[in-house]
Amino acid sequence: MVSKLDLYRIFCIVGKNESFSGAAKELFMTQPAISQSIMQLEKELETRLFNRTPKGVTLTNEGSLLLEYVNSAINLIEIGEEKIAEFKNLTIGELRIGVGDTISKYFLLPQLEAFRNRYPSLKLKIENGTTDALISLLKSGEVDIVVCNLPVVDDALNVRPCMDIHDTFVYGDKYRKLLARPIGFHELAKLPLIFLEPSSNSRKYVEDFLLSKGVKISPEFELGSHDLVVEFARINMGIACVTREFTEDYLESGVLQEVQLKGEIPRRSIGVCSLKSVPLSPASTRFLELLVRE
Amino acid sequence: MVSKLDLYRIFCIVGKNESFSGAAKELFMTQPAISQSIMQLEKELETRLFNRTPKGVTLTNEGSLLLEYVNSAINLIEIGEEKIAEFKNLTIGELRIGVGDTISKYFLLPQLEAFRNRYPSLKLKIENGTTDALISLLKSGEVDIVVCNLPVVDDALNVRPCMDIHDTFVYGDKYRKLLARPIGFHELAKLPLIFLEPSSNSRKYVEDFLLSKGVKISPEFELGSHDLVVEFARINMGIACVTREFTEDYLESGVLQEVQLKGEIPRRSIGVCSLKSVPLSPASTRFLELLVRE
DNA sequence: CTTACCATATAACCACCTCTTATATCCATT
DNA sequence: AATGGATATAAGAGGTGGTTATATGGTAAG
16 A cells, blocks of 8 residues: 555646646646656556656556555545535534423523524434433533533533523412512411422522521422422412523413512522533534523 | 535545544544534635534535545545556557558558557557558657557657668569579569569668669569569569568468568668657557567 | 543644656647 | 766765663563
């Protein structure tokens, strides 16, 4: 096998030009350089590739045959390079993200819609799950970025917050009189509470916060999705712990109302996580730019 | 376009191994060299091709796509190199020779037969004509070598003699009594002579020789082929000037007999000519070796 | 939890190789 | 015969690709 593939590029150009000096011009090199390169190639192949004539060179049968293959090969490589360029253009490729269910519906959906309109040929792959599960997917390489509730503390990850959210408690008509005035956390804990499952990041956050205030909750209901929690509040099953930003429709229309608390639950953020050790794909980079620009 | 094609060979090996150090072993290089090469390629393409992991590297989507093309390209080049090797093996290619008619039948035919048996997949192209015409074909590149009667004086040609031949005069039964004793050149000239056409090299040679002895011939018959000349002698149309080596069948069987001359016509040679300026193809080289080995 | 090993990254250095300049040579054409 | 255009050859310089040495990081085993 010929050691220097670069010689083949020169061979290719010379073959097309049937001239060393012509090829030299095209390659921005000098004629002796071409001459030496071809001589080296001929030496390595132990085959005369060109017949030298006073007015240039002509391919031998061997050279002619070889040129067919080499030309195709170089074209293939150029096509490969073009494909790479398309990756960078975001005209091909895929975006693989992991995202919590609630976030996906209320926060990410519009972003994804805009992204898809902008880059319609990109494939989208979206995984749902808890924050922990998503981080696992991220680390195992099944998704490129994860959008989830913060805080996420993991030294292997880049974490960028992209939206603030607020935990709050809401109720339906039935509790309107009862909750007309502000209440403290201890009072709150005695009401029939509707929460997400204990494994959810949001639930943990609020529960931990209340614990830090010396308040232990024991919810009447532990539900699998934020939507369900909201609906349970609407049908007056109790006081629901929800994300204000994802419940705005109900709050604005007056179907649900917020509990006035004596004391505030600190805001949290939604953030986007990626692996420090793995550079982002072009598609992921672009999408991440969209998210954090907000 | 990436400037260094060599980087792609390294990329290819790394892609197969999914390891820099593994590829380094396969390429008999060190790991840092691989590392630098891939980094250079990634820089030129502005694209990450591999994800670095603690236990090696893995292809990114971009790298994976590129590898398909590059791998095919390198395979193509290798196939091309194999084809070249086949040329050298004489398993493909062609032998193009020019040869005088007489020579082709009596001298070259057995050689060609042997050559074809030895290298059956080579294509043969055989041109006939006078020496002058053949030399023209040689110079215009339509044939690789020419086998013809010497002398050929041309500074652009390599000429190698490969067989001695002798011009002689022969006759049939009718002239047996008349030519029972040696005769001189002048006597010969008075007999009814059968010659090749004046343009033929053999005819010119003998005619010139006789002229140098002060003898001018005027043949009764001027024929187009050596075979015809021989046949005319056999049917007793006259005394034929022939090449002894190509008439041996008739002489040995007694159908024809040689004129005893007082004085000898110097022997000539058959030679093989090739262009000095154009290196011989593998097939021609081999065939020429066969010819001059005799 | 710490250590050891195996992977890649980085830095510095050196030798070789490739390209350049300069010149020769050959052939064809005027 | 001379000129122009093509390739070949020679020699020199610079850059590049490779080396060694070392750092860094992560996993697995003790």
